[in-house]
Amino acid sequence: MSISAGTRARPARQVRPAQAARQALKQRGTEATQLLRDKLNIAPDPEDITLLGTALAEAALHEIARNPHFGHEIRRQYERLADLRTLAAAPAKKGPHN
16 A cells, blocks of 8 residues: 555645745845855855945946946846846736635
8 A cells, every 4th residue: 555545635836926036036146145155265144244245346346447348247137137026026916716
């Protein structure tokens, strides 16, 4: 006799687009921050996120002055993330089962 005998399988919970977008934004932010810390050999510290953000912004400003293409790349990436954020903020649509 199998373990599943006599039990009904539950349908998989459907992830809504807004929820998936919120999860993706959070995951991307976490992964990008961790990769940056790894590349810079900076220990994880949740209390210094403002310090890391400030250092990154100041370095980006310096690099943009030397290389305007870098600024365009940041802008493109920002717009992609803004689109994802807009999707994350979208209210759930009422379906037949809501």
